[in-house]
Amino acid sequence: MKLSFSEVKDVMVLSPRGKIMGGPDATLMHDQLHDFINQGKKKVIIDLAKVDWMNSTGLGILISGLTTMRNSDGELKLANVTDKIQSLLTITKLITVFDTYDSVEEAVQSFK
Amino acid sequence: MSKILKQKNQITVPSSLDYLKDVDDFVEKRLKRVGLPEDLLADVAISVTEAVTNAIVHGNKNDLEKSVVITLEITEQEIIVWIKDQGNGFDPESVPSPVEKDNLLKKVGRGIFILKSLMDEVDFTFEPEGGTLVKIVKHFKVVKKS
Numbered sequence: 679m680k681l682s683f684s685e686v687k688d689v690m691v692l693s694p695r696g697k698i699m700g701g702p703d704a705t706l707m708h709d710q711l712h713d714f715i716n717q718g719k720k721k722v723i724i725d726l727a728k729v730d731w732m733n734s735t736g737l738g739i740l741i742s743g744l745t746t747m748r749n750s751d752g753e754l755k756l757a758n759v760t761d762k763i764q765s766l767l768t769i770t771k772l773i774t775v776f777d778t779y780d781s782v783e784e785a786v787q788s789f790k
Numbered sequence: 791m792s793k794i795l796k797q798k799n800q801i802t803v804p805s806s807l808d809y810l811k812d813v814d815d816f817v818e819k820r821l822k823r824v825g826l827p828e829d830l831l832a833d834v835a836i837s838v839t840e841a842v843t844n845a846i847v848h849g850n851k852n853d854l855e856k857s858v859v860i861t862l863e864i865t866e867q868e869i870i871v872w873i874k875d876q877g878n879g880f881d882p883e884s885v886p887s888p889v890e891k892d893n894l895l896k897k898v899g900r901g902i903f904i905l906k907s908l909m910d911e912v913d914f915t916f917e918p919e920g921g922t923l924v925k926i927v928k929h930f931k932v933v934k935k936s
Contacts, residue, residue: 699814699839701807731832733839734900742897762832769907770900771889 695728698736720752727758757785805850833908840901841873849877879916
């Protein structure tokens with residue numbers, strides 16, 4: 679997985695690319711979210727458009743991100759959830775836990 | 791420390807998740823040769839990483855002296871993958887359901903559930919001499935281009 683981010687207004691958009699399967703992937707997102715929190719940035723969107731697939735470790739990374747942000751009075755939302763990831767979120771019932779949006783723009787708007 | 795070893799349809803890796811990408815590259819390269827549809831290819835690739843993660847973390851307890859062996863068998867109708875570790879085994883039925891309300895926000899514990907959801911067959915064999923052998927099977931039909 680590769681990770682980049684951008685800022686849209688006061689919302690941080692994290693954009694992982696490739697496959698999220700564990701190993702070094704687990705700390706990358708965690709460290710980035712803690713950097714955001716330390717900078718006082720508490721609205722985060724994870725844009726999944728460029729993620730080929732993820733396994734249960736990837737889902738755990740998303741869960742970890744969600745609880746990390748919530749514990750800091752922040753929010754984490756998902757955008758551009760691909761069919762493959764949508765299917766995993768559905769079978770694991772995590773679709774009931776995350777706020778998901780069809781685009782980054784919609785997710786940004788939802789923070790208002 | 792054991793070493794990474796690649797043969798025609800088999801890869802052996804030390805018990806570290808740092809080698810998960812090597813396993814995935816190896817498996818996906820061979821699955822692409824078969825012309826497996828992308829969706830099925832992803833299901834198998836995800837499932838292999840689930841089984842190998844379990845073998846490394848829960849089977850071999852991240853012991854770098856121990857290895858995980860992944861063997862592929864690709865026929866015209868199915869993909870079979872064997873994942874063998876050198877651990878003490880476990881009871882797959884004892885893993886709590888990750889879709890229970892109390893478990894939804896847990897970071898771990900979804901691997902076997904996903905494995906069983908994506909694959910057509912999942913079998914665990916606990917070898918008498920030690921080690922767990924996981925066999926996963928996915929049936930498929932290749933659509934030949936005319």
